[in-house]
Amino acid sequence: MKKIDAIALAGSKAKLARLLKVSKGAVSQWGEDIPELRALQIEKLLKNKKHLLNHKEA
Template structure:
């Protein structure tokens, strides 16, 4: 998944950060690539609507 998919799902960077319990500036620091552990967290939180990249595994 990329950052744009996650932001679209949650509605904003702020809401994405809130879902993960992190500060919005942390999301900004990712750039386009979401860290692997965060991808898996987002997959669980989104009930598999967002999918972690297979290459990230």
């Protein structure tokens, strides 16, 4: 997962950091591709968010 995509999914770098319970500095230190375990964590945490958003649209 690309860092720019993860930030877009979360809404901002600050929101992504809060979601993962890390500092904004930690997010900034990632390269273009984020660490694999963080990508899995983001997908798992945001899966529920996407489900709720899709459910509200129905």
